[in-house]
Amino acid sequence: MFDMGSLPLANRLLTLGSTADSAYPLVLYYCHNCALIQLADLVPRNEMFTDYVYLTSASKTMMEHFDRYAETTAQRLDLTTKDIVLDVGSNDGTLLTAFQRRGIRVLGIEPARNVASIAEAGGVPTLTEYFDLKLAKRLEKVRLLTANNIMSHVGNLRDFLATAHEVLRPDGLFVFEVPWVADVLRNNSFDMIYHEHLSYFGLKPLARALGEAGLFLVDLEYYPSIHGGTLRGFASRSSKEQSSVVREMSAREEKEADFWAMKDFSERVPKLAHHLRDMLLGLKKEGKRVAGYGAPAKATILLNYCGIGRDILDYASDTTPLKQGKLIPGVGVPIVSPQTAQKNPPDYYLLLAWNFRGEILAKEEGFLRKGGRFVIPFPEPTIVDS
Numbered sequence: 544m545f546d547m548g549s550l551p552l553a554n555r556l557l558t559l560g561s562t563a564d565s566a567y568p569l570v571l572y573y574c575h576n577c578a579l580i581q582l583a584d585l586v587p588r589n590e591m592f593t594d595y596v597y598l599t600s601a602s603k604t605m606m607e608h609f610d611r612y613a614e615t616t617a618q619r620l621d622l623t624t625k626d627i628v629l630d631v632g633s634n635d636g637t638l639l640t641a642f643q644r645r646g647i648r649v650l651g652i653e654p655a656r657n658v659a660s661i662a663e664a665g666g667v668p669t670l671t672e673y674f675d676l677k678l679a680k681r682l683e684k685v686r687l688l689t690a691n692n693i694m695s696h697v698g699n700l701r702d703f704l705a706t707a708h709e710v711l712r713p714d715g716l717f718v719f720e721v722p723w724v725a726d727v728l729r730n731n732s733f734d735m736i737y738h739e740h741l742s743y744f745g746l747k748p749l750a751r752a753l754g755e756a757g758l759f760l761v762d763l764e765y766y767p768s769i770h771g772g773t774l775r776g777f778a779s780r781s782s783k784e785q786s787s788v789v790r791e792m793s794a795r796e797e798k799e800a801d802f803w804a805m806k807d808f809s810e811r812v813p814k815l816a817h818h819l820r821d822m823l824l825g826l827k828k829e830g831k832r833v834a835g836y837g838a839p840a841k842a843t844i845l846l847n848y849c850g851i852g853r854d855i856l857d858y859a860s861d862t863t864p865l866k867q868g869k870l871i872p873g874v875g876v877p878i879v880s881p882q883t884a885q886k887n888p889p890d891y892y893l894l895l896a897w898n899f900r901g902e903i904l905a906k907e908e909g910f911l912r913k914g915g916r917f918v919i920p921f922p923e924p925t926i927v928d929s
């Protein structure tokens with residue numbers, strides 16, 4: 544459906560002086576059988592997930608989101624100190640810590656060693672492994688299994704969901720979050736497409752994949768401002784009672800994530816990319832200084848696909864120490880700390896972490912008040928001032 548050319552791996556930041564800057568094909572396919580939008584060119588997972596730079600705790604928005612997540616799911620299942628929550632792709636342990644604060648035992652599964660050790664240091668027991676049937680045999684069965692922003696990253700979805708079924712008690716719930724493809728298409732946010740994200744879920748293919756594994760989608764919650772639009776799904780092994788929200792959201796999705804929506808998107812995106820680059824070049828011609836705000840994985844795709852390099856951006860500022868001092872692959876834009884950025888602020892920030900727009904605009908009130916501006920890339924490039 545949509546060929547984005549060859550682009551670098553989004554999270555593989557370069558170290559200074561590094562020459563290993565490789566690119567891989569990034570092509571989206573639409574399955575006429577199950578309606579799943581997906582990549583077919585797979586990069587070996589160990590190249591992407593062994594040493595990781597994304598930390599959940601990097602934003603207040605996600606810390607608060609996962610704290611509420613722990614509160615409401617613990618209540619829904621009436622979890623007690625006897626229960627254990629298993630979280631797949633537990634990252635730095637942000638969600639599990641929130642369960643621990645409520646007296647619930649936890650176990651994380653996180654294949655990225657560097658990130659798993661941050662979780663361990665924070666007191667979250669973590670297995671540095673991939674979630675598969677072999678591992679499931681060694682795990683105790685749980686009433687709550689969680690996996691947030693993980694299912695899109697999974698190459699063998701059938702095996703993953705069979706494993707989820709295996710570890711879940713019949714009275715338990717499998718709770719997961721995925722970005723909703725309808726939002727990606729509606730918001731034009733093509734930078735959500737990168738090699739780590741193999742599947743772009745709509746409800747139809749999601750419910751079907753769960754069903755094949757003996758899991759039934761019983762409920763849904765929708766978070767429009769998390770990662771640009773997130774679905775939280777609740778799947779059960781035993782109950783088949785579906786909430787009306789699932790039917791309502793499915794009806795809403797019907798025309799928003801079909802073949803034609805995908806086709807329109809693939810025609811709009813190249814125009815939008817040109818428009819954004821032209822807008823930034825226009826600012827440069829006026830003598831304005833421009834920098835990136837945040838260095839999320841998405842930024843690698845946005846900058847490389849649009850051709851926005853060091854000629855336009857002086858740097859990208861990011862709060863994650865693991866990213867600072869490195870370069871965004873392909874374009875070589877240096878990542879600096881917010882403190883360094885503050886000493887040398889630009890006239891315009893291109894908001895690369897656009898999913899935290901609310902949090903960031905509030906935090907940067909001072910920059911805006913002094914006449915600084917933000918360029919917001921989606922759904923259409925727009926300039927925001929105070």
Ligand code: TYD
Nearest residue numbers: 601602837838839840841860861862896899
């Ligand atoms: P995020 O959009 O969560 O992820 P992804 O990598 O999946 O695209 O990443 C946001 C990045 O922005 C993360 O590296 C932290 C950074 N950030 C800041 O630098 N300042 C901020 O105020 C916030 C909220 C995030």
